[in-house]
Structures are given as C-alpha cells and as structure tokens.
Amino acid sequence: MPSALENSVYGLLSTPVLHTAVEHGVFTSLIEDGPATAPRLAERLDVDQDTLERMLLVLTSLGVVERAAGGEYSLTSDAVPFLDRRNSRYLGGFIKHLTLETRGRLDRLDTYLSEGKPATEASPFDDVYRDAESLRDFMRAMWDLSFGVSQELAALAGMAGTKHLVDVGGATGPFAVAALLTDPALRATVFDMPAVGPLVGEDAEARPVADRLGFVGGDFFADELPQGDCLAFGYILSDWDDDTCVTLLQKAYRACRAPGRVLIMDRLFEDDRTGPLATAAMNLVMHIEMAGKHRTAAEFIALLERAGFGDCEVRRASGEKHVVIGHKRQS
Ligand SMILES: C[S@@+](CC[C@H](N)C(=O)[O-])C[C@H]1O[C@@H](n2cnc3c(N)ncnc32)[C@H](O)[C@@H]1O
Known part of the structure; x- marks a missing residue:
C-alpha cells in the first residue's frame, strides 16, 4: 500500500x-x-x-x-x-479537543455530504459555552494551539511602536500575552465573551505582564470593539463566512486609531489550494464545527480591502499560523 x-x-x-x-x-x-x-x-x-x-x-x-x-x-x-507539557508548543489540549469534541461531530460529514449543511441561527460557540468545563477545555486548547507560535507571530508583526493591542476573540490571551512579553511598552486588551474573563491571566506565562493586560467582555456581533492602534484576529475569521468577516473587519476599521493596522493570524491555503494538510483538515473541521473556512492569502486581502484597509502584506511564519496585515492610514 x-x-x-x-x-x-x-x-x-x-x-x-x-x-x-x-x-x-x-x-x-x-x-x-x-x-x-x-x-x-x-x-x-x-x-x-x-x-x-x-x-x-x-x-x-x-x-x-x-x-x-x-x-x-x-x-x-x-x-x-x-x-512536553512544560513547553510552549505543547499540543495536549488541542489533541484532547480533536479527540473528545471533533471526533464526536465527524458523523455530520455523511449528512452534510448527502443533504448539505443545514442552515441554523445558533452560534457554533453555543456548544463550547455549554458548561464551565467545556469552556475551560476549549480555552486550554486555544492556549496550547496559539501561545507557542505567538512569539514568532508578534515578532513577524513587529509590535514596536504599537501602543494598544486589541485581541478580538483573544480567548485567555495567548497572542496578547506573547506580544506583551516581546514589547515592554505595549498595553493589550483581550475582547471576548464575558464568561472568558475570569480565565484570563490564569496561565503562568501571563503573570509577569498582568498589569498591562486588560479584558473587555462582549459580543463582537452585538457590540462595537474596544479602540486601539492594532486589532488582532487570531483564528477568528476562519470561523465565519465572508460577509460576516467583512462585518467584523469593518468594526475593526472603526475601532482602529490611524495610523494603525489589523492583524489576521490564521492558517493559509497555498494559492492553488493543494495543501498544506493541516489547513485542508481544519478547513473540514471549520465546516462541521464552525460556520467558516480556511482561505488563501489573496482571499484574506480581498476581505481586508472590502472593509477599507489598504497596503496589505503577508508575513509567513515557520508553522501553520501566518500573519496578514491591513493598514489604516488616516481617520
Ligand atoms: C477559535 S477561538 C480563537 C482564540 C484565539 N484568538 C487564538 O488565536 O487562539 C475563537 C474565539 O472567539 C471567541 N468568540 C466567539 N464568538 C464570539 C463573539 N460573538 N464575541 C466575542 N468573542 C467571540 C471565542 O470565545 C473564542 O475565544
């Protein structure tokens, strides 16, 4: 074989x-x-x-x-x-999520293939927020998936000169904490659902930067976003369809002080969509667990431009999560 x-x-x-x-x-x-x-x-x-x-x-x-x-x-x-659970690249929480949550939903594949995905008004995050344990496990998985790669992402994005980072859907702050650790002059606000608030700052890595890390609870569909000169979307836009992404990016444009920018940090498909495997696999997971998909860099840039951002750039990391940047030059 x-x-x-x-x-x-x-x-x-x-x-x-x-x-x-x-x-x-x-x-x-x-x-x-x-x-x-x-x-x-x-x-x-x-x-x-x-x-x-x-x-x-x-x-x-x-x-x-x-x-x-x-x-x-x-x-x-x-x-x-x-x-190694002591290593910032530890994947135990993510493996747990795939095994206990994703695996149970894989049966949907057969129905979706035969009948198409049913339309629903429910948020894909209702399942994540069903109880305290599920929320904690999901946040653990997000931390494991994102903290280890975030120091490289913050370096790629170049945080020097940025005053206030707003990490939209920032979970317990894997990117915000990594960015604060790389730049002592930076302040950061994590914006996420109110239930996440008590878990922010619990991770040992967050303690040295706790005085510069804030949390604002809210719903990014119902509420405007906190203001800053850098708004970050890590593994957010891949949860949603194109029009929803543009709505979120337009909110980011309104919240962004000029000169400022938005960072999209996500998996990228190669231009011809033949891989990589992790992106193709998670593109299927986005279909059965979420309401989104994975995109090429050019597709992200098109979304940024629809929302008003310009001078877009792609900065590729050594791992699976990359940075696409859009600039807001004037108010
Ligand atoms: C896939 S996780 C990404 C976490 C983190 N940014 C990262 O890169 O690992 C999506 C995040 O979006 C948050 N979220 C989902 N719906 C939201 C909403 N309507 N308003 C605010 N945050 C929301 C979730 O709570 C979760 O933390």
Missing part, C-alpha cells in the same frame, strides 16, 4: 492513541522520568502492560516514540516540544 494511503487508512487510530497516551502521562513520564521499557513504564504509570505496549508500538510506527536496542522507549526529538 502506498504510505499516503496507509496513513489515511490507519490514521483512525493515531489521534485517539496519542490522546490516551497524553491523558495517562506516557509522554510526561518518558520525558521527565526518562526512557523506559514497556513493563517499567506500565509499573510507573500503574497501567495495563499489554495495552500500553500495543500503544507504544503504534506510536513507534508513527515516529512519535522510538525503541532502543535494550527495549527502552523514548520520544523522538522532533516530537518532544509538542508533547
């Missing part, structure tokens, strides 16, 4: 195995307590050895862990930053 097809067929197992290993501390133990054989690791974690060994064999085949001649398992060096 070609390896691309093999990965597609057996990919069904990959995410749940990763998630179960994360939840039972397999990676944490291999990183923090050191390499171990399957029996030794089973003893450390107090789990069933046979099940653990079968999971480790899958993870070895996937290239997430490797086994030394003596039978000791360890993480491959490429995987360590993403599975």
Whole structure:
C-alpha cells in the first residue's frame, strides 16, 4: 500500500492513541522520568502492560516514540516540544479537543455530504459555552494551539511602536500575552465573551505582564470593539463566512486609531489550494464545527480591502499560523 494511503487508512487510530497516551502521562513520564521499557513504564504509570505496549508500538510506527536496542522507549526529538507539557508548543489540549469534541461531530460529514449543511441561527460557540468545563477545555486548547507560535507571530508583526493591542476573540490571551512579553511598552486588551474573563491571566506565562493586560467582555456581533492602534484576529475569521468577516473587519476599521493596522493570524491555503494538510483538515473541521473556512492569502486581502484597509502584506511564519496585515492610514 502506498504510505499516503496507509496513513489515511490507519490514521483512525493515531489521534485517539496519542490522546490516551497524553491523558495517562506516557509522554510526561518518558520525558521527565526518562526512557523506559514497556513493563517499567506500565509499573510507573500503574497501567495495563499489554495495552500500553500495543500503544507504544503504534506510536513507534508513527515516529512519535522510538525503541532502543535494550527495549527502552523514548520520544523522538522532533516530537518532544509538542508533547512536553512544560513547553510552549505543547499540543495536549488541542489533541484532547480533536479527540473528545471533533471526533464526536465527524458523523455530520455523511449528512452534510448527502443533504448539505443545514442552515441554523445558533452560534457554533453555543456548544463550547455549554458548561464551565467545556469552556475551560476549549480555552486550554486555544492556549496550547496559539501561545507557542505567538512569539514568532508578534515578532513577524513587529509590535514596536504599537501602543494598544486589541485581541478580538483573544480567548485567555495567548497572542496578547506573547506580544506583551516581546514589547515592554505595549498595553493589550483581550475582547471576548464575558464568561472568558475570569480565565484570563490564569496561565503562568501571563503573570509577569498582568498589569498591562486588560479584558473587555462582549459580543463582537452585538457590540462595537474596544479602540486601539492594532486589532488582532487570531483564528477568528476562519470561523465565519465572508460577509460576516467583512462585518467584523469593518468594526475593526472603526475601532482602529490611524495610523494603525489589523492583524489576521490564521492558517493559509497555498494559492492553488493543494495543501498544506493541516489547513485542508481544519478547513473540514471549520465546516462541521464552525460556520467558516480556511482561505488563501489573496482571499484574506480581498476581505481586508472590502472593509477599507489598504497596503496589505503577508508575513509567513515557520508553522501553520501566518500573519496578514491591513493598514489604516488616516481617520
Ligand atoms: C477559535 S477561538 C480563537 C482564540 C484565539 N484568538 C487564538 O488565536 O487562539 C475563537 C474565539 O472567539 C471567541 N468568540 C466567539 N464568538 C464570539 C463573539 N460573538 N464575541 C466575542 N468573542 C467571540 C471565542 O470565545 C473564542 O475565544
């Protein structure tokens, strides 16, 4: 079987195995307590050895862990930053979201394919906000997905000279906190649903910048946005259709002091939409979980121009989240 097809067929197992290993501390133990054989690791974690060994064999085949001649398992060096809970690139929360939330909604694919996606007035975020635990898990997933890449994004955007960042739908502040850490003169306001407020500043990384980090609770459809000279949309516009994005960007234009700018930070499709895989996969997730889609850089620029922004630029990062900038030159 070609390896691309093999990965597609057996990919069904990959995410749940990763998630179960994360939840039972397999990676944490291999990183923090050191390499171990399957029996030794089973003893450390107090789990069933046979099940653990079968999971480790899958993870070895996937290239997430490797086994030394003596039978000791360890993480491959490429995987360590993403599975070490102390690392800013840790993906445990995002893997949990994919496994516990996205996987349960994948059945919709069949109906959507046969009958089309039903029209609904409900917000896709109603599910996220259904109870305190779901909200906390979603915010954890957003932090894990965004904080690690945000220092690079803030450097790419160039925050020096910016006075007041407004992070629209900023969750618990992964981008705002990273930007504040890179620029001591900056102030930032996270604008998000009121229920998010009590969780902002809880992450250890936010503590050193707490005096410059504010929160305004509101609904970006019903309310105007707080004013600033830089308004950021991280993984926001991919949740919504084009007309809704233009409405949000027009609000940002009104809230933006000139000279100022808006930052769209999102996945980008290649111009011919042949990849990357993460963007194509999450484009499908946006369809079944949200009301949006992923776009090319040119499509984002067209939205920015419809809202009044000009001199648009694209700055590509080393990872999956990039920056598209639109400027507001005069009031
Ligand atoms: C996909 S998350 C993005 C979080 C963060 N900006 C990032 O880059 O990781 C979308 C965010 O939009 C917020 N949101 C959704 N609907 C909103 C609304 N009507 N008003 C304000 N915030 C909203 C959610 O609470 C959530 O924090």
